[in-house]
Every structure is written in structure tokens, then in C-alpha cells.
Amino acid sequence: MIPSRLTLCNFLSYRYSVALNFESFHLACLYGDNGTGKSSLLEAITWVLWGKARSSADALIHHGEEMMWVDFEFEQDGRKYRVIRKRSKKGRGSSELDFLVYDEGGWSSLSGATLKETEEKIAEIIRLPYEIFINSAYLRQGHTDEFTTKPPVQRKKILGEILELEVYENLSQKAKEIAKQDESEEEALSRSILEIEENLKQKPAFQKELKEAEGQLKKKEGLFNSEKTQLDSLQKAKNEYDLLAQKEELLSRQLAQIQKEGQRLKDEIEGLKREISQAQDLLKNEKTIKQKAAELKVLRQKDEEVQGKLLKLNRYQEELGRLKAERAEVEKKIAQIEKIDRCPTCLRPLSKKEAKEIIAGLRQNAEKEIFEKLKEVQDEIQKIDYQPEEHQKIKNQISQLLIFEEKEKELALVQQSLKEKKKILQKSQSELEQKRKQYSTILKQRTESSQKRVKLEPIHRQYQEQERKLSHLWEELLEAKATCGAFKQRLLDLSSQEALLQERRQKLEEIKRKRIVFEQLAGIFSKRGIQAMIIETLLPEIEEEANRILEKITDGRLQIRFITKKEKKSEEGETETLEILVSDNLGERSYEMYSGGEAFRIDLAIRVALSEILSQRAGGKLQFLAIDEGFGSLDEAGKEEVVEAINALTEKFAKIIVVTHIPDLKNLFPFRIEVTKDENGSHLNLVSF
Incomplete structure (x- = not known):
């Protein structure tokens, strides 16, 4: 992968759109003060290609902004590619990723349906995982001499970390864990197998006990069948006995019912006889009853006449009371006039003459309207001649004769029903006689049945x-069957355990084989296994490649050799180590004897060799190298040797960037990328010499 162009916006300290054209240089120095954003350019490359950087995506967005993007163009295997990655914090946050390739018609998309698919396509093209890139193409500050400056006993560990051999260590630990789990399962299975084997030892005893139980069962079945036959022979007589008992019970219920019905008829006959006797007694007094009823009728007529007088008297007495009240009212008015000399109506003063005239008028009117009527009413009251004692006497006589009125009505009903009651009495007496005969017949049948x-x-x-005996034998038979069933079930369980034993023995063997395999894998993947083998295999390649680099950057003055084992001083055998021996015109010496520019050349050669081996193992070719080192401890001569050594690597790499903040170094390179920072963010300026 060879960078062509990098454009970024709102990424870390770069607020506005900033572009870096890699095609303008082969080797350049990325210069700027600490904190200006030098390393951010390299992090932009890792983020756009792999979506990874030192922080989360949202933390990479420039402070105060909502969105950032990085546009990166590069060459791979002779073709030009372009990756654009965007991130927005709006809402829940969103990411976009585009992957393009350049052909005759311009840029065309290689993006997948999803972000993950697009990242997978990018990985297929560059063939360099993120972890390999940062350990090979990007030599971070303090990591160039990380391997060489460690003591020999720690160099293999550092080399393993650089080569990412921890994956094998993780596999070794995982294999150990699985082997440990298998060992625990082995122990559990072994205990289970021993337990099953102990249980299976009981099988002969169970078989013997089952045989004895089956013999007892057969004997009890024979005895039960014999007793059952004897019971069956008595069944006919028992059925006849039960039928006779049922018949007796039925006849007893019939007798009880007849007794109940007979008692009802007796009660009914007695009642009819009483009613007929009463009717006959009533008929004997017929003449007296009718005579008294006639007397009652006469007395009621007299009572009605006297009652009429009483009503009339009451009306006259009410009228008399009213008239007396009116007379009293007139006398009251006359007394008021005589006393107060005022009109009783309007209350105006009256003269004696006017008062006398009014009083005379009132008395005249009262004489005419009240006193005459009052005398007439009193005369009428005298004419009525009502006698209360006589009236009460009539009422008492009526009360005494009322019973004869009821008896007269009853007499009429008795005369109608007496004949009917006599017929019912005769019928009831006949039915009672039939019940007596029926009772005697059924009683005789019950006696015969009972006998x-x-x-x-x-x-x-x-x-x-016999039935109780058979029931007891049946319980014993069931118990014997249960005993046989229990032994059979135990034997079935033991048969199942035999199959389970075979299955667990087979599983135990499988787990043993698996445990052995994972124990072997744990050893294979361990530091003494494949990790040591990889190191032993790669060290000659690293040594060879480092010496080729040293040939170029030292004009053949220095060569290295790795020593991985040495004899123990106090005892026989060899011990693990990783020493670096350096040969020069004075002979072969330990790496620790070198310093300054020569030590840096050795460090650089070994680290670049490691980077190339890493990229080759990943399936890619290392064509871009970024060196982020301080170089602050070097003198002027050492710094020049560093630049000279890096210049010698330009034949191996298409692009090399050296990151530094040391002013003395920036003018030693043909191109300088100056990084500055102000209130508007970081800025780039490419300067050539």
C-alpha cells in the first residue's frame, strides 16, 4: 500500500479541510512542535482504512463540530484506490464508508451493501491488518529500539509480541482450560462408572431373588385358584340366600306400607264417624235452630228501627249544638256593644241610642233565625223517644242468637253431605278389610321366605x-406380584445401567483422547512449542534481511548474528536466550557495546527487517514506512548518520515519513511537511529543498 493523497476535515486538531499530496515526495520529514497534530495524520490513515485509532470515533471529531471525514487515496498492486469515511454525532450518530477504484472511466464504487462488507473488501485489497500495520509500517516513538535494548532473556518475549505470537499463547491457555475441563469430566465419569459397576455387582443376587419370588408367586396363584373354585361352588346357594334376603326386605317394605295405609284408613273412618255423629246431633235440634234463627231476624228488624231513631237523634243534636253556638255568638256581640259603645264591625263610636237600636236588631234577628229553630229542634228530639237501655238489650239478644244463624247454614250443608259421608265411610271400611287380608297374605310369604x-x-x-380367605390370598398374590415387578424393574434398571456403562466408558475414552490432544495442543501452542519454532524459523530470515539493510546503510561495515541458546555455566545443558552479536572491522562484539548512530542503524535495520517479515506473513508488501522517533539523544554526527541511514532505505520503500520535533533534523531531508497550530486548528505546509 503506497499513499497518494490524504484529505481530512474536522479530524482531531484539523478543523478545516486539509490535504497532503504524497506523490510530491519520496522521503519527507513531518515536522512540528509537540501537540500540533503530527501523529494525527498517521491516525487519520488508520481510521479511514480500518476504523481504528487511539479513541472512539466521536472523540476524534474536532471540538465543537458535529461531523468529520477523511479521504485517502493509495496505490496497491499497480491500481489506484480511494477510501472515504465519514462520522456524524447528530442524533444517535451515523457512519458512512465508500470504497472506490480508478479505471479509464474515472472512479467507480467497490462498496458493499453494509459498512462491514465494505471494510472486508478494503481488507482484501490491502492485505494488511491494523495490528500488523502499526507494528510494521508505523514505527511509533520508543518502539524502534524496543527489541534490541531489552536484556537477552526478554528479547524473545518482545519478539513474540511484535510477531503477535500471543494468539498462540491464548490458544495454548485455551487448550489448557479445555484439557482441565476434560480432566474434571474424566474424574466425574470415572466416579460414575465405579458407581455403576458397584450397582451391577448386585445383578446375580437380584436374579436369584427374582427366581424365588416367581416361585412364591406361582404357588400363591395355585392356592388362590383352588380357593376360588371352592368359592364358586357355593355361589349358587349364596345367590339364592341373597335373593331370599332381598325378597324379605321387599315384603317387609310392603307390610310397612300396608300398615301405614291401614292406619290412614282407620283415622279416616274415625273422622267420618265423628262428622256423621255431629251431623245427626245437629239434625236433632233442627226445630230449635230454625226458631232461634227466626227470632234473630225479628230482633235485627227492631235493631234497624232503633238505629234509625239514633241516627236521626244524632243529626238533631248536632243541629241543636250549632244553633246554641250561634245564640252564644249573638249574646257575645251584644255584651261587647254594651261594654265598649263601639260598632263590633267597624269599631266606630256609638251613641246609646245607636247601641240600643243595634242590640234590638240583633235580638230580633236572633229570635227569628235562631230561637225559633232552636225550639223546633228541641221539640223534634222529644218526639223521637230513643231509649238507649232498650237498644242495648236488643244488641245483646242479637249477639246471643248469632250462633243459630251459623247453625242454620251448617244445617243446610249437613243435610246435603250426610248421605255422601255415609257412602265414603262404607268404602273406607271395605278398603281397610282388603288391606287386612293383603297384610296377612304378605306376612305369610315373608315368613315362608325367612324360613x-x-x-x-x-x-x-x-x-x-371363604370370601374373606380369598381376599387375604388376593392381597398376598398382589404383594408377590409387586415383589416380582420390583426385582424385574431393578434388573431392567441394571440393564439400562449396563448400556449406560458402555456409553460412559466410550465417552471416557473419547474425553481421554480429547484431553491428550488438547494437552498436546497446549504444548504445541506454548512458548516452547510453535512460538519457539516460529521464532527459530523467522530469526534467520530477520537476520538475513537486517544484514541486507545494514549492507546498504553502513556500506557493509556492520553485520549481525542472533544467538538463541548457550551452555549453562553451573550445570550441563543449554539455556534459552536471544543475544545479538555485531561484527565490524574490529571483530564480533555484543550489541550492548554500540551506541549513537551505529546503534540506531542496527536498531533501524532489525526493526525494518521485522516489519517486512510481518507484512510478508500477512500476505502484503511493505511499501510505506512512518518513523516516529525523538532522536533527541543523538549528537550532530549521530543525527546525520540517522538521516543517511534512512536515505539508504529509499530503495526499499516507495514512501518514507520521519516524524520529529527537532529543528536540527528538519533541514536534513529533501522535503519537509511543516505542521502548525493556531485557534483555527492545525495546518500543513509542504516545503522542498
């Missing part, structure tokens, strides 16, 4: 005894 049943009583008791 027959008594004769069968011994057989019935024998049947009951």
Missing part, C-alpha cells in the same frame, strides 16, 4: 368365610 333363608344361613356363613 328358607334360615336353612341356607350355614352355607352363607361358609361363603363369607
Whole structure:
């Protein structure tokens, strides 16, 4: 992957649209003070290609803005590609990703239906995962000499981290965990198998007990059938006994019903006799009853006459009371006039003459309208001649004779119903006689049935005894069957356990084989396994490639050699190590003996060699190199040697960018990308010499 052009907007410290044309240079220095945004350009490349950077996507958006985008063009295998990634914080946030390729007709889309599909297509083209890129194409500050400056015993660990061998360590740990789980399952299965084997040892005893139980069952079945036959022989007599008992019960119910009906008829006859006797007694007094009833009628007529007088008297007395009240009112007015000398109506003063005239007028009117009527009413009251004592005497006589009125009515009804009651009495007496005869017949039948049943009583008791005996035998038979069933079930369970035992033994063998495989895999993927093998395999390649780089950047003055094992001092055998021996015109010495520019050249050669091996393993070709180092500890000569060494790498890489904030270095490169920052964000300026 060779960068062609990078354009970004609102990305980290870059607020406005900023573009960097990589086609203008082969080797350039990316210069600026700390915090101006140098490393942000390289992070823009990782974000646009893989969607990954040091922070989340929303945190990468320039402060105060809602949206950012990065547009990146690059070459891969002779073709031009373009990736545009956008991110917006609006709403719940949204992302866009476009992937294009350039052909004769211009840019055409390679994007998938989804963002994930598009990222997968980009990965297929560049063939360089994010983790490989940041460990190969992007040499971050402090990482160039990370491998070489560590003690020999730690270099293999650092090399494993650079080569991302932790994936194998993770696989080794996972294999160990699975093997441990299988070991626990083995133990559980082994315990289960031992338990089943112990249970299966009981099978011969269960088989013996089942045989004995089946013998007992057969014996009890024979005895039960024999007793059942004997019971069946008594069944006919028992049925006859039951029928006679049922007949007796039925006849007893019939007798009780006849007794009930006979008592009802007796009560009915007694009642009819009383009613007929009463009727006959009533008929004997017929003459007296009619005579008294006639006297009652006469007395009622007299009572009506006297009652008329009483009503008339009451009316006259009411009239008399009214007239007396009017007379009293007139006397009251006359007394008022005589006393107050005023008109009783308008209350005006009156003279004695006027008062006398008014009083005379009132008395004249009263004489004419009241006193005459009052005398007439009093005369009429005298004429009525009402006697209260006589009237009360008549009422008492009527009260005493009322009973004869009722008896006269009853007499008429008795004369009509006496004949009918005599017929009913005769019929009831006939029915009672029939019931007596029916009762005697049924009583005789019940006695005969009881006598027959008594004769069968011994057989019935024998049947009951045999039935109880058979019931007891049936319980024993059921118990024997249950015992046989229990032993059969136990044997069935043991048969199931035999199949389960076979299954668990087979599973145990499978788990054992699986555990052995994962234990072997744990060893294979461990540091002493495939990780060591990869390191042992790659070290010669790294050594060879580093020496080719050293050949170019030191004019053949320096060569390196890796030592992975050395003899133990205190005992026999070898110990693991990773020493770096450097050969120059003075001979072969340890890496630790070198410093300054020579040490940097060795570090650079080994680190670039590692980067190339990493990219080759990923299936890609490393054509872009970004070196982010401080170089602050180098003297002037060392800095020139650094630039000279980096210039020597231009034949291996299409694009090289060196990131620094040291002013002395910026003029040592043919091109300089200056990064500055103000209140409007970061800015770029490409300067050539």
C-alpha cells in the first residue's frame, strides 16, 4: 500500500479541510512542535482504512463540530484506490464508508451493501491488518529500539509480541482450560462408572431373588385358584340366600306400607264417624235452630228501627249544638256593644241610642233565625223517644242468637253431605278389610321366605368365610406380584445401567483422547512449542534481511548474528536466550557495546527487517514506512548518520515519513511537511529543498 493523497476535515486538531499530496515526495520529514497534530495524520490513515485509532470515533471529531471525514487515496498492486469515511454525532450518530477504484472511466464504487462488507473488501485489497500495520509500517516513538535494548532473556518475549505470537499463547491457555475441563469430566465419569459397576455387582443376587419370588408367586396363584373354585361352588346357594334376603326386605317394605295405609284408613273412618255423629246431633235440634234463627231476624228488624231513631237523634243534636253556638255568638256581640259603645264591625263610636237600636236588631234577628229553630229542634228530639237501655238489650239478644244463624247454614250443608259421608265411610271400611287380608297374605310369604333363608344361613356363613380367605390370598398374590415387578424393574434398571456403562466408558475414552490432544495442543501452542519454532524459523530470515539493510546503510561495515541458546555455566545443558552479536572491522562484539548512530542503524535495520517479515506473513508488501522517533539523544554526527541511514532505505520503500520535533533534523531531508497550530486548528505546509 503506497499513499497518494490524504484529505481530512474536522479530524482531531484539523478543523478545516486539509490535504497532503504524497506523490510530491519520496522521503519527507513531518515536522512540528509537540501537540500540533503530527501523529494525527498517521491516525487519520488508520481510521479511514480500518476504523481504528487511539479513541472512539466521536472523540476524534474536532471540538465543537458535529461531523468529520477523511479521504485517502493509495496505490496497491499497480491500481489506484480511494477510501472515504465519514462520522456524524447528530442524533444517535451515523457512519458512512465508500470504497472506490480508478479505471479509464474515472472512479467507480467497490462498496458493499453494509459498512462491514465494505471494510472486508478494503481488507482484501490491502492485505494488511491494523495490528500488523502499526507494528510494521508505523514505527511509533520508543518502539524502534524496543527489541534490541531489552536484556537477552526478554528479547524473545518482545519478539513474540511484535510477531503477535500471543494468539498462540491464548490458544495454548485455551487448550489448557479445555484439557482441565476434560480432566474434571474424566474424574466425574470415572466416579460414575465405579458407581455403576458397584450397582451391577448386585445383578446375580437380584436374579436369584427374582427366581424365588416367581416361585412364591406361582404357588400363591395355585392356592388362590383352588380357593376360588371352592368359592364358586357355593355361589349358587349364596345367590339364592341373597335373593331370599332381598325378597324379605321387599315384603317387609310392603307390610310397612300396608300398615301405614291401614292406619290412614282407620283415622279416616274415625273422622267420618265423628262428622256423621255431629251431623245427626245437629239434625236433632233442627226445630230449635230454625226458631232461634227466626227470632234473630225479628230482633235485627227492631235493631234497624232503633238505629234509625239514633241516627236521626244524632243529626238533631248536632243541629241543636250549632244553633246554641250561634245564640252564644249573638249574646257575645251584644255584651261587647254594651261594654265598649263601639260598632263590633267597624269599631266606630256609638251613641246609646245607636247601641240600643243595634242590640234590638240583633235580638230580633236572633229570635227569628235562631230561637225559633232552636225550639223546633228541641221539640223534634222529644218526639223521637230513643231509649238507649232498650237498644242495648236488643244488641245483646242479637249477639246471643248469632250462633243459630251459623247453625242454620251448617244445617243446610249437613243435610246435603250426610248421605255422601255415609257412602265414603262404607268404602273406607271395605278398603281397610282388603288391606287386612293383603297384610296377612304378605306376612305369610315373608315368613315362608325367612324360613328358607334360615336353612341356607350355614352355607352363607361358609361363603363369607371363604370370601374373606380369598381376599387375604388376593392381597398376598398382589404383594408377590409387586415383589416380582420390583426385582424385574431393578434388573431392567441394571440393564439400562449396563448400556449406560458402555456409553460412559466410550465417552471416557473419547474425553481421554480429547484431553491428550488438547494437552498436546497446549504444548504445541506454548512458548516452547510453535512460538519457539516460529521464532527459530523467522530469526534467520530477520537476520538475513537486517544484514541486507545494514549492507546498504553502513556500506557493509556492520553485520549481525542472533544467538538463541548457550551452555549453562553451573550445570550441563543449554539455556534459552536471544543475544545479538555485531561484527565490524574490529571483530564480533555484543550489541550492548554500540551506541549513537551505529546503534540506531542496527536498531533501524532489525526493526525494518521485522516489519517486512510481518507484512510478508500477512500476505502484503511493505511499501510505506512512518518513523516516529525523538532522536533527541543523538549528537550532530549521530543525527546525520540517522538521516543517511534512512536515505539508504529509499530503495526499499516507495514512501518514507520521519516524524520529529527537532529543528536540527528538519533541514536534513529533501522535503519537509511543516505542521502548525493556531485557534483555527492545525495546518500543513509542504516545503522542498
